[in-house]
Amino acid sequence: MMKGIITLILLCHAATAVKYFLELDDLLWSGSPNVPEYAVTGTVEGVLVFYIDIMDKTAKVTHDWIRELIKEHTEQWEALQEECLDYRHVLKHDTDSFNQDSGQTEGAPVIQKIHGCEWDNETNEVNGYVRYGNNGEDFILFDLDTTTWITLDAQAVAIKKEWDADEARNVDWKHYLTTECVMWLKIFLTYGKSYLTRKDLPSVSLLQRTPSSPVTCHATGFYPESAMIFWRRDGEEIHEGVDLGNILPNHDGSFQMSVDLEVPSISPEDWRRYDCVFQLSGVQNDIVTELKKEAIKTNFRKKDTLSVVSIAVIATMAVVIVIIAAALGSIAIKKKNDRDILERSSTPPSDTISL
Structure with a gap:
């Protein structure tokens, strides 16, 4: 059995x-x-x-x-x-x-x-x-x-x-x-x-959703699973304001992991004091990534700028439309007096595992 x-x-x-x-x-x-x-x-x-x-x-x-x-x-x-x-x-x-x-x-x-x-x-x-x-x-x-x-x-x-x-x-x-x-x-x-017994080093990136979000140090493509990733300040590992994620498998058999750093409380001039360190078991040299604004990957700036412009345009158009509609409505009412051309319509509008 x-x-x-x-x-x-x-x-x-x-x-x-x-x-x-x-x-x-x-x-x-x-x-x-x-x-x-x-x-x-x-x-x-x-x-x-x-x-x-x-x-x-x-x-x-x-x-x-x-x-x-x-x-x-x-x-x-x-x-x-x-x-x-x-x-x-x-x-x-x-x-x-x-x-x-x-x-x-x-x-x-x-x-x-x-x-x-x-x-x-x-x-x-x-x-x-x-x-x-x-x-x-x-x-x-x-x-x-x-x-x-x-x-x-x-x-x-x-x-x-x-x-x-x-x-x-x-x-x-x-x-x-x-x-x-x-x-x-x-x-x-x-x-x-x-x-x-192979040793695959990862690619390491700094990611951030918005300027007020944590900066994520993300390592992907490493092998084997035995690895560490952490943030340092002035060369010393820190734990306050740090959130370590789990090691996750990739579809190709490699692994990924990440660690977040809360940056809103860090003054811009102090960013240079921080870096992210990735260590792979059996590999002597660490991968060190400095905390720099220009190194951070994000779609926030482009996306949010477009969003702000869009909101402003939409808001302006909405105001104009309301004003025009009100004006036209007033004119129509005055011209047609008590006729039933403004009656309400009762017809409603038509109308993606594992093992």
Whole structure:
């Protein structure tokens, strides 16, 4: 059963480039006829690597190094696809348990399971996890050390008792996470090493919506995910008036992130004291961008100037139209006296995902 849970996702986490992750994310949902009931996604460093659902039944891959792996491990890959699809039966069983024990009686639940293993290629240390979610909320987590389950939701207590009692299943989970999962992780590292260890520097820009808005230091196109971005004043990192955003994936497998600086309180002569710093793990030189008005990209000036002119013109025209209409109306009334040419008409006017 555990073989059916493999989805190949590598995440080179963190400042320690010797730790690698393989992770699976599969989803079960029967709430819409236009969405596959069951799907599995695989990512590498946050990049979509393959996707498979119950309708197509054939994994779609996005990188040449995955295709090379498939050529040399065709039988294993085909077996993997079948096992991934077959696992939906286990998730359906879990769905029944979740419904029964969590008290949910209406609507189609969304069941998500994420599992993964970690391997340190220097210490050979192995770790792993299994986490279930119910309707977007963390529900229950497998503890590899004790081979028992930890409740993440009060409604998961009954399920914990049931799953803790299934010792054979828990032993299977531990074996999979520490043996089979790590085996696949090492295979993927072999084929994807050049991709996973590359260092791509980003383009960094200063952005601002309006003169009173924060200045955003935006870095995009960097790889891997382990990076930092921050504002400095006189060479020292600052936190006051700074808002750091999350690291987000780009469609091409790279990443982006940004950090805002509140500038209205900064005097113009002090702008030269500030700069934005981007640091990428494994790269010695930082990317430093000075805070300069001429370096800021914005469409405010052009857009707002046009807007102000337009508003002024429209306002002037409106006043003129009102005056003309009033004058014409007065003349018409005087000329036509009490005729019904000013009667009101009663006829009304006619009348763009993911995995």
